[in-house]
Amino acid sequence: MTEHVTEKDVRNIAAYVRIGMTDEEVAAMTVDLNNIIDSLKPITEYDLEGVEPTFHPIGGMVNVVRSDNERASFTQEVALENAPKQEDGSFLIPAILGGGE
Amino acid sequence: MNFTSLSAPEIQNGLKQGDFSAAEVAQASIDHIARADEQLHSYLEFTPEAALEAAKAVDAALAAGTFDELGPLAGVPVAFKDNMNMEGTHTTCSSHMLENYVSPYTATCVERVLQAGALPLGKLNMDEFAFGSSTETSYFGPTLNPWDLERVPGGSSGGSAAAVAAGLATVTLGSDTGGSIRQPASFCGVVGVKPTYGVVSRYGVVAFGSSLDQVGPFARTVEDAALALNALVAGGKDRMDCTSQSINTDFTANLGDGVEGMRIGIVPSFMEAEGLDAEVKERIEEAAQKLKDAGAEIIEVELPNAQAAMSAYYVLGPCEAFSNLARFDSVRYGYCVEGCKDLAEQYELSRAGGFGLEARRRIMLGSYLLSSGVYDKYYYPAQQVRTLITQDYTYAYHKVDCILAPVSPRTAFKFGEINDPTSMYLSDMFTISINIAGNGGMSVPVGLGAESGLPIGAQLISPAFRDENMFRVAAELERCYGAAPVAPAFAQVDPAKAGE
Numbered sequence: 001m002t003e004h005v006t007e008k009d010v011r012n013i014a015a016y017v018r019i020g021m022t023d024e025e026v027a028a029m030t031v032d033l034n035n036i037i038d039s040l041k042p043i044t045e046y047d048l049e050g051v052e053p054t055f056h057p058i059g060g061m062v063n064v065v066r067s068d069n070e071r072a073s074f075t076q077e078v079a080l081e082n083a084p085k086q087e088d089g090s091f092l093i094p095a096i097l098g099g100g101e
Numbered sequence: 102m103n104f105t106s107l108s109a110p111e112i113q114n115g116l117k118q119g120d121f122s123a124a125e126v127a128q129a130s131i132d133h134i135a136r137a138d139e140q141l142h143s144y145l146e147f148t149p150e151a152a153l154e155a156a157k158a159v160d161a162a163l164a165a166g167t168f169d170e171l172g173p174l175a176g177v178p179v180a181f182k183d184n185m186n187m188e189g190t191h192t193t194c195s196s197h198m199l200e201n202y203v204s205p206y207t208a209t210c211v212e213r214v215l216q217a218g219a220l221p222l223g224k225l226n227m228d229e230f231a232f233g234s235s236t237e238t239s240y241f242g243p244t245l246n247p248w249d250l251e252r253v254p255g256g257s258s259g260g261s262a263a264a265v266a267a268g269l270a271t272v273t274l275g276s277d278t279g280g281s282i283r284q285p286a287s288f289c290g291v292v293g294v295k296p297t298y299g300v301v302s303r304y305g306v307v308a309f310g311s312s313l314d315q316v317g318p319f320a321r322t323v324e325d326a327a328l329a330l331n332a333l334v335a336g337g338k339d340r341m342d343c344t345s346q347s348i349n350t351d352f353t354a355n356l357g358d359g360v361e362g363m364r365i366g367i368v369p370s371f372m373e374a375e376g377l378d379a380e381v382k383e384r385i386e387e388a389a390q391k392l393k394d395a396g397a398e399i400i401e402v403e404l405p406n407a408q409a410a411m412s413a414y415y416v417l418g419p420c421e422a423f424s425n426l427a428r429f430d431s432v433r434y435g436y437c438v439e440g441c442k443d444l445a446e447q448y449e450l451s452r453a454g455g456f457g458l459e460a461r462r463r464i465m466l467g468s469y470l471l472s473s474g475v476y477d478k479y480y481y482p483a484q485q486v487r488t489l490i491t492q493d494y495t496y497a498y499h500k501v502d503c504i505l506a507p508v509s510p511r512t513a514f515k516f517g518e519i520n521d522p523t524s525m526y527l528s529d530m531f532t533i534s535i536n537i538a539g540n541g542g543m544s545v546p547v548g549l550g551a552e553s554g555l556p557i558g559a560q561l562i563s564p565a566f567r568d569e570n571m572f573r574v575a576a577e578l579e580r581c582y583g584a585a586p587v588a589p590a591f592a593q594v595d596p597a598k599a600g601e
Binding site: 009017020029035043048052058064074078079091093 | 202340344412486491520
């Protein structure tokens with residue numbers, strides 16, 4: 001098996017996607033990802049010279065613009081209904097910078 | 102009266118003739134679920150009040166003589182995959198992340214089914230965020246296969262397939278990103294339809310792969326599935342989903358036409374594929390022969406790039422999933438670990454605790470594949486391969502009106518039988534090229550495997566926006582093999598006939 005990603009890479013990815021991982025999880029994920037990436041090898045071996053990419057099955061889509069009219073939407077109360085924590089009509093979060101000691 | 106094995110038109114005829122009321126239909130389903138689903142675990146949330154409420158409206162229309170003005174699913178018991186929002190119900194995606202999430206709005210697909218007069222029974226189990234082929238990744242535990250309780254129902258829409266197979270709903274909705282409607286339909290012996298991308302609105306369905314996901318119906322008969330699709334396209338393009346298209350097809354229109362003169366393709370490289378079980382191959386070849394006997398012309402077509410679909414899919418799917426699952430931030434909704442020192446820690450601990458292993462795997466894989474330097478090696482080529490696969494289908498459809506293929510290389514496997522992710526991914530080998538190209542595909546039962554005695558589905562693949570072609574062939578196969586029965590262990594004895 002080719003080593004596409006190291007444990008260090010996996011730690012970096014985990015930090016980037018905001019998923020905390022233990023050392024054991026990092027080790028297991030490194031094995032899994034290397035296996036999966038190995039199985040993707042055929043995609044790197046195709047002769048794709050001059051082939052245009054298809055990013056979406058429905059071609060010819062153009063940006064959709066609508067007129068700026070007022071219409072019903074969620075009330076503030078409904079928008080907050082599923083929030084784990086809220087205060088004064090806002091989402092409540094811990095400190096963004098510097099920790100909360 | 103045994104309601105749980107009736108088709109939609111049988112229910113509707115019974116209602117019109119006054120044989121029974123919609124309230125009785127709803128109650129029979131509610132009772133059947135209460136009795137049978139403890140064993141099967143297809144429902145995550147059960148909404149008997151909503152079903153009885155909808156039944157009241159149907160009975161009122163019957164009394165007022167306005168029943169015919171109701172939609173194509175009037176009086177029909179339905180249920181929805183738990184990634185579809187229905188206001189006031191939980192929409193968990195079978196994830197710890199969304200265990201307590203209550204939908205503040207209703208998905209367009211759900212809304213249209215309700216508008217069509219259906220009786221909503223609840224929300225159905227699935228693989229977590231639709232990542233899987235067995236429902237084993239559900240945070241709430243797996244659904245069992247009604248044909249053999251030691252086996253998986255398939256996935257990701259396993260609850261939707263099992264519920265229909267056990268008579269716990271007449272029609273259900275699922276979603277299909279790489280085979281998630283067709284494979285469980287095959288494993289559970291029911292009809293499952295993945296329409297062409299854009300036929301059904303995705304608004305309000307929790308996204309997995311936005312360029313691949315499509316909603317479609319499960320049913321025991323081809324006609325019920327066609328009626329459900331009619332309901333889903335009624336109302337035209339959904340302004341809440343810019344990829345949804347205006348569809349004016351009546352999917353029931355050609356069900357009685359037969360296949361005389363139709364050109365049906367067989368893909369030799371699929372039929373000779375390594376890993377295709379002999380009993381599945383045998384059934385597909387038999388189906389081809391039956392279609393030939395019914396007057397269709399069977400023509401070999403090649404899809405030379407289809408073998409690249411698998412790796413293209415396992416690049417594109419995780420990339421899109423990584424992007425879509427970034428929205429679960431533990432702030433606006435979803436699982437939240439309390440008492441964290443800062444927001445970064447809250448994100449990391451909540452996402453670690455909220456997502457299961459397969460979800461974490463796909464998020465991390467997608468992030469890796471889209472990273473600088475790696476993008477050019479995998480993501481961009483995968484989109485180029487997508488062009489080649491789409492061209493393969495376009496070329497094949499110059500020669501044929503519909504393609505016949507296996508759905509899954511094998512019948513339903515046992516719980517825990519497939520452990521490593523890459524082997525699990527192989528269950529989608531015949532289905533994913535259709536999501537990559539965006540055209541329509543469906544699974545229709547063609548009997549039981551000679552070895553396993555378990556259901557086998559044949560896959561019918563239509564050109565894009567010609568989904569009526571596959572329905573026409575599916576109806577012929579149904580005439581050959583008979584409509585899908587309720588799985589024997591769950592078939593109810595009709596009290597009226599019990600004494601005979």
